[in-house]
Amino acid sequence: MxxxxxxxxxxxxxxxxxxxxxxxxxxxxxxxxxxxxxxxxxxxxxxxxxxxxxxxxxxxxxxxxxxxxxxxxxxxxxPPVQPVGPVLAAGANYREHIIQMSVAHGLGSDGASPETLRADAAAEIDERVRSGDPYIWTGLPSAVSGARDDVVLPDVGRDVDWELELGVYIGRAAHLVAADDALRHVAGYTIVNDLTVRSLVPRDDMAKIGTDWFRAKNQPGFFPTGPWLVPARFVPDPGVLTMRLRLNGQVMQDATSADLAFDIPALLSYASSMAVLQPGDLLITGSPAGNGSHWGRFLADGDVMEAEIAGLGTQRNAVRGPSGRLPPWQASR
Structure with a gap:
């Protein structure tokens, strides 16, 4: 073929x-x-x-x-699908990534050692896969950019992080879909880099609500997508794809989609249990280990990110510094 x-x-x-x-x-x-x-x-x-x-x-x-x-x-x-639709994003969905982030951010018992944090995080994700649900949030079409576009760092927030992800394009409407039938609704696969302003994730002023994915992940250009959509008929097993992200030539993420906690059928089944998924919607499946939070190194003016997934092409995005002008809302506070 x-x-x-x-x-x-x-x-x-x-x-x-x-x-x-x-x-x-x-x-x-x-x-x-x-x-x-x-x-x-x-x-x-x-x-x-x-x-x-x-x-x-x-x-x-x-x-x-x-x-x-x-x-x-x-x-x-x-971005390969025009017009661009919404992004459905799975968070905390690579086992080793969850463990690394728990250690990097001290997510666990106060004063726990890195070894204890690792063990507790591993047990928690294993139990969530057995008896719990995926975590999915939504992104705006206006934040989706092309595979060669520059990434402009925002003027609000710091510690902008990379997150290489396998993207799944919906090809036919899906609602209340069983996992065994989920892949029938997939048109194909692509590469997405889910950028995050780490300092904008917490909401200290609204602690009971917690994280704010809207402001941390929906900045203009924060979802470089593509370069293309590879039809599902040409991807024999999306669960074993090698993934690699380089920053200025240095490998930062190097994994396979086999480390997914909830696999693609499970994510699609869960998402379709809550919402009607439409053709052109883009589901991103989580990021593997090796984010900037783990390395203690975040994006800066002049950086170049190169992201690749086996059989799906390569992205190359240069990073530009912020404009130096606060948006009117923040300037007024």
Whole structure:
């Protein structure tokens, strides 16, 4: 079977719904004229993929080489699904990551040693998987950016952290779905970097509510996504994908999706028990160990993040410093 990925490229101001095959870009509209944007593929997803496969196998003419197009035609790699939908984000869902964060932030008994914190965190996540629920929160479409876009550090908050995650695009509506049936609702997979302003997570003024994911994770550009969507038919087992994030060339995260606490079917079943998931929604599944909180090193002006997941491509995002101007709300306080 000819494998390919789905992408959205902005070239000379025009957004082209694209197929990427062997590093070459093909305009989807040459095979499917009614597809003006990639989300238009979802209503008849499987048939549309079959049409694109046949189109490629007949020897379709490419628009050009992906890297050359981005370099030579003022191109931009947009998030693969256009228009961008909401983000459903699983938190604390990689076993070793949970343990590392518990140690880094002292989440446990007062005065406990790192060894005790590790053991307690491991026991807690194992029990939650046996008898509890995933933790899922929501992100805004306006925070989703492209796989090559710069990340601009905010003027409010400090300690901006990286979180490489496996993204799952919903391909058909899902509500009250059983785990055994959940993967039938998946269109494909992508890479997401779920950036977090660590200092904005706690709410000391509202201790009973606790964490504030809205302000910590929904800053502009805080979900670099892509470069493309790889259809599920080309990903034999999303539960064993290798994942790696480098900061300025140094490996910071190096794991596999096998360390997920709640796997993809479980996450989809749980999320669909609470809400109706729609085509184009993006579920991100949690981040493995190796965040800045663990290393004691956070993002700074001039940094470059490179994130990759086996078979799903590579992101490269440069980091720019804050503007130096407080937003009006904070400036008035």
């Amino acid at each position: 000819t494998s390919f990925a789905i992408a959205s490229l902005q070239l000379d101001g025009e957004v082209i719904p694209s197929v990427v095959h062997d590093e070459r870009v093909f305009d989807i509209r040459a095979a499917l004229p009614a597809v003006a944007r990639t989300a238009d593929l979802f209503p008849d997803w499987d048939r549309n993929l079959d049409v694109l496969t046949a189109h490629l196998e007949r020897g379709a003419d490419p628009v050009g080489d992906a890297e050359a197009l981005l370099a030579d035609r003022a191109g931009r790699m947009l």
